[in-house]
Amino acid sequence: DAMVIQNPRYQVTQFGKPVTLSCSQTLNHNVMYWYQQKSSQAPKLLFHYYDKDFNNEADTPDNFQSRRPNTSFCFLDIRSPGLGDAAMYLCATSRGQGAMNEQFFGPGTRLTVL
Amino acid sequence: GQNIDQPTEMTATEGAIVQINCTYQTSGFNGLFWYQQHAGEAPTFLSYNVLDGLEEKGRFSSFLSRSKGYSYLLLKELQMKDSASYLCAVRDLDNYGQNFVFGPGTRLSVLP
Numbered sequence: 230d231a232m233v234i235q236n237p238r239y240q241v242t243q244f245g246k247p248v249t250l251s252c253s254q255t256l257n258h259n260v261m262y263w264y265q266q267k268s269s270q271a272p273k274l275l276f277h278y279y280d281k282d283f284n285n286e287a288d289t290p291d292n293f294q295s296r297r298p299n300t301s302f303c304f305l306d307i308r309s310p311g312l313g314d315a316a317m318y319l320c321a322t323s324r325g326q327g328a329m330n331e332q333f334f335g336p337g338t339r340l341t342v343l
Numbered sequence: 344g345q346n347i348d349q350p351t352e353m354t355a356t357e358g359a360i361v362q363i364n365c366t367y368q369t370s371g372f373n374g375l376f377w378y379q380q381h382a383g384e385a386p387t388f389l390s391y392n393v394l395d396g397l398e399e400k401g402r403f404s405s406f407l408s409r410s411k412g413y414s415y416l417l418l419k420e421l422q423m424k425d426s427a428s429y430l431c432a433v434r435d436l437d438n439y440g441q442n443f444v445f446g447p448g449t450r451l452s453v454l455p
């Protein structure tokens with residue numbers, strides 16, 4: 230089945246130790262998104278790519294970077310994780326720019342920072 | 344600015360009908376989406392409105408009034424498995440229409 234895959238599902242890192250979260254999709258969608266979701270809060274958009282065009286939300290910390298080497302893969306790099314970065318990180322895709330293009334979410338990676 | 348409001352929590356009884364409201368103020372509007380999210384899982388798409396009116400999909404219906412900045416999600420014949428958070432999200436026109444803004448979510452508890 231076509232889907233959005235995130236690895237790993239659970240990631241533990243140490244304070245200040247760089248970590249990379251991975252997302253892949255078999256939907257061949259043009260747009261990929263990274264969200265941060267803390268407990269009982271709404272998902273917060275960090276970045277999105279339309280094809281190779283990168284769009285950074287204005288309030289996304291510089292500590293967060295993203296890469297999309299090809300259509301199928303997208304990575305979230307956290308250069309120096311702090312305790313406040315512990316959260317669920319959701320990857321999502323959508324087909325394109327048309328109004329009726331809902332997002333398909335991956336299962337998420339839960340990041341713990343020790 | 345962008346602001347989306349939803350009630351924090353709601354409780355309803357199995358078999359009943361519940362309406363979850365969402366009000367929004369965004370810089371642009373390119374559609375409103377409802378997602379269901381079970382605890383610890385990813386959101387899953389429920390419904391979409393871009394024009395005023397009611398969209399019905401089985402037990403779920405969603406309504407939109409663009410002039411009022413208002414939407415609701417109606418769940419009929421509630422089942423225990425409907426206990427989840429329901430997220431309202433607005434797609435605005437920033438970033439070529441790719442900016443989704445999510446509301447805080449409404450945690451629905453369905454009681455037997």
